[in-house]
Amino acid sequence: MRKAAILALAAGLAAILWGLAARQMLPSGWPSLPFDASAMSLQQILIAFGMMPRGMIALVAGAALGLSGALLQAVLRNPVADPTTLGISSGAQLALVMATIFAPGLLEVGRWPVALVGAGLAAGLVIAIGARRAFAPVTMVIAGMLVGLTTSAIATAITLSRGEYLLSLVIWNGGSLVQQDWSGVLSLTAVLIVGAIGAALLARPLRVLSLGAAGASALGLNVAGVRLAVILLAVLLAGAVSAELGLIGFVGLAAPALARSMGARSMGQVLALAPLIGALILSVCDGVVLTLAGATGEMFPTGALTGLIGGPLLIWLLPRLRGSTPPGTETAEGIAPRLAHPVTFLIVFGLAGLALAGLLAWIGRVPHGWAVLDWDSFNAFLPLRLPRIVAAAAVGALLAMAGAILQRLTANPLASPEVLGVSGGAAIGYALTLFATGTPIPALQMLGTMLGGAMALALVAAYARRRDMPAERVLLAGISVSAMAAAVLSAIMATGSAQSWQVLAWLSGSSSTVGWWQAASLGGLAVLVLVLARMAARWLQILPLGPEVSLGLGLPLDRARVGLIALAGVATGAATVLVGPVSFVGLMAPHLSRRIGFARAQDHIAGSALIGAILMIAADFGARMAGFPYELPLGLFASLLGAPWLLWLMMRMRR
Template sequence: MARLMPFALLAASLWLWSAIGLLPLARWPAWPLDPAGMDISQILLAFGLMPRGVVALLAGAILGLSGAILQVVLRNPVADPTTLGVSAGAQLALVLATMLAPGLLDEGRWPVALTGAGFAAGLVLAIGARRGFAPVTTVIAGMLVGMTASAVATAMTLAQGQYLLSLVIWNGGSLVQQDWSGVRALAAILVFGAIAAALLARPLRVLSLGPEGASGLGLNVVLVRLLAVGVAVILAAAVSAELGLIAFIGLAAPALARSLGAVSIVGLLAWSPVIGAVILSLCDGLVLLVAEQLGEMFPTGALTGLIGGPLLIWLLPRLRGSTPPGTERGEGASQRRRDPVPLLVRLALGLVIATVVLIWIGRVPGGWAVLDAESFAAFLPMRLPRLIAAASAGAALAIAGAILQRLTANPLASPEVLGVSGGAAMGYAGVVYFAAAPTAIALTAGTMSGGALALLLVAAFVSRRDMPAERVLLAGIAVSALASALLSAIMAVGDMRSFQILGWLSGSSSAMTMQGAFALAGLAVVLWMVALALRRWLAVLPLGAGVAGGLGLPLRQARMILIALAGMATGAATVLVGPLSFVGLMAPHVARRLGLARPGDHITGAALIGAGLMLVADFGARMAGFPYELPLGLFASLIGGPWLIWLMTRPAR
């Protein structure tokens, strides 16, 4: 653990550099601190920078301990409050209370945050219990529950613009302090966590033998799990309520503790808080240094998020062998429809009818109305382009999802899960920031390239390590986490480009022209035709590399082409709907459940269903918050997210 000392000294040096830069050491106020006898610089140091430094230590220690407890009790080296959706649950609860019931915050934010975090953790544990607490499945469930909670919170906030700036700052996880109250509160929580961890150490050591072995020794496994997870949730919720979202400290601290020699459970619980305190202090010191040099203050939580993606990828190989055989399977084979053509025709006709109906009806200040012929003709040029664009984007995402699910032989794969949407978002942001006057063509090309590149990175990483298909999903989630952290850091700057990216992240078809709509529709048709041409590959690849190679399939070439196709489809759709919608996950699932099992039928049915889902999402986005419009992509995620959660609560077969 002596190797930790240089980083601790560096963190302390960065804080001292900022403190001395604010006020020379000779002028530092003496204890006890009395603001009546201080000037402005002394007040800023005594009630701003000093408590900030202590809060960084306390919050890092709390999150490190929370992550260590979760990893031990779930026997999962990638569990932490971020990957299990605990922090996002606290965020959603605070947003809901702020907007709908502000009186609940009279007693403080902690009870509300704890309620949201506990609900999210309970949902993830319920899913994990049905899958034998398989590490990858549990983490995927947690991160997607978190993504859904964040989407709901963001959609509600964007619908009420007065909360927009506060949400962006809170999402970043700012350590800015105005007094010592946060220090006192977090210190009490840390003492509670330390006592609870000491009491749980022996039961957790017994639980590490496995549920059967622990039960055989007389341990109440369910009770110990509930108590341990409850303590971890309380710790994480306290930090979320006090500071906002501080990501991945609970993942990094135990991982580094193990790499530095903490092999026992007691050693892990003891050293993880120390390492978490050093990590967060070092990150905050870097933020203060950047602020001093550039005059721009980033939220510290945005910087800690940059740790999470690379660290998840680094930890992936360690999951091998940690999952009991058969616990991470999909739903099993769906019944194959003998004659799918009538169903596909009905889906296509339903799509056309839905388009006409959604043009014809709407809301006016007096309520719902059906347009007369004159009004229909007036509204057609405004509504038709956005409906065509929304349907085309939904079809493209569904095609990408169907390709990815067959490519990985995993029904949980989708553009959102595999990091394609996150890469597309980074491609869009790169064009916005580095092009003087980005055009629509440049933005589309950047978004498509980013999506394809992200998927290539995931595929290259897992192919060299012979990982099971489930690991591909977690690698994609790692890319998404990294992209989200980078975008949070970018948007925290707050200039006009940041707000352009924020507006795009929410997804909207309101500015779509007829020319752009037809271009997106044409691209979706081309992608569909290419996918149909490659349907033999899509039929053989799910059988495994050995069978596919034995049948003469050029594996490397097939994978690269399909990856590029999925990346382009996602990138083209992401330009319109933003990086989060879950349509690419939901539509292929519905198609499979309808008996469209053959590759060509699956691709076609998924495209039609995806187009219909996005039409419904566009209509809901326009009408739910009338006269204000909700984000299209986030509204679509409100449909897809609950579907995924319901799907994962079903036992694997």
């Protein structure tokens, strides 16, 4: 009875919000069936072919996402699996962005095939990674959200680099439910019907699979076949929504969780109740958006509210996860070499970085091709190029040291500053400062950005203080913050305001505006972080052995975790303030350092800093030269360097 009352209350709220929004547009009277545009006023046409399809598609899309999330959570036995956390929606996004820009002919038959291919490839990659670790819940979500962050970063950078498609792609990425006719409703309804029939047929096999893969196989169930069928069905539902509406995040996470909290226990109950709850969630969120639009005149995409719901919900569900990422995963790559004389190699890398910086400052492009600057031209350009080279090197070093600290702290090779949540929090702080002050002065802009990063850091640190919280859950908390930030920023950018373009440009990453004092500040901070990290070398050497060993050796575990996360957060936040949330250098550099042979903690940190500096100098040069005479996003080059490494690394990891 309580369950029915809650659902009725939510349905009533959605109906009231939608009715109020429609009434604001139509004070004269409702359109009557059959809808004949020639006999309607303009306001009635907007209601019949705009507002009413919008209200229906919110219900249909919410139901499809709720059912998709319930299927994924059932087949993977993972309470935080959904199209967002497993990278399915982001895969569809990247496929559509790339098709729009590089192969528009593929869209002649519609967006659906392209979106479904992208969603399927992303899901296939995540499932392949998860299968190598027996679909451990934490591993699956970390892999899925990292794939999602990868694809989203590349899609954003490519979008920014092609201005003629910028507005349409940004608005689509925000997840807007705006409709012009009933075709989208009919298409998604057909997909939902197929999904419902498929879910009904798969409910019994899923109940058997809930006993575990071994038990289900002993009962004669084709486990691989059932998993494939369920995942394909979930991808169809989520990919269709992404193709029609853009990115609507976390509805598939919230709906099954709320269904279970309302008393649904059996597989059939969850599969039946989750679509209904998903429909109500999206309908209420869209009603709130329409009501705010009527009151303020500013229309936000509905993806903004669903993103705000999903992040806190995911963090709330983290302690309820079972399964973990096994410690010591570095051994999955084989025994790392150990240099006999690491100091010599550190000196060589330092000299190599200086030589590369000098070489890239000396060469450039002119209208007729590549050229080596003469001495006079070199002297003229050096004051312009040197600050950004120094800043790029310092940013690379800061991100690399943060990544090395996090990987040792969590004993997880997938840890990096980008998934700590600090970059996402700093980006929200930057965006809110722009919207609150219009054109803020640099000091205020820096303060807002640092405060945003500090809030994200405080949230993650709160998890780190819990001794019963495994280190990989701390990493997952950071990923949750990053995913929530990405959803909110997509919605902000989709408003099309002047501030949204500034946010988009900053998110792509650029060192072009860095002056001497910023470069010197970053360089000084990089040196300070290096010194502090070397002072904490004993902590960093012991922590990968696990919490029990660390406590047995007298390590102050709580203080060590909080202190190291704070150090990594400051390094990441400072780099983010000036050049945007550059991606994946903090993941690559520590791994390269370890594989080269920098085994001891202090050598690992120093080697990571030097390699990160070299990588960012190279990425900055590519950003300046590849699109000459225009500068392309620095984040694009960092992502293109990091994404293949990330995928290769995850595919090598085993249980």
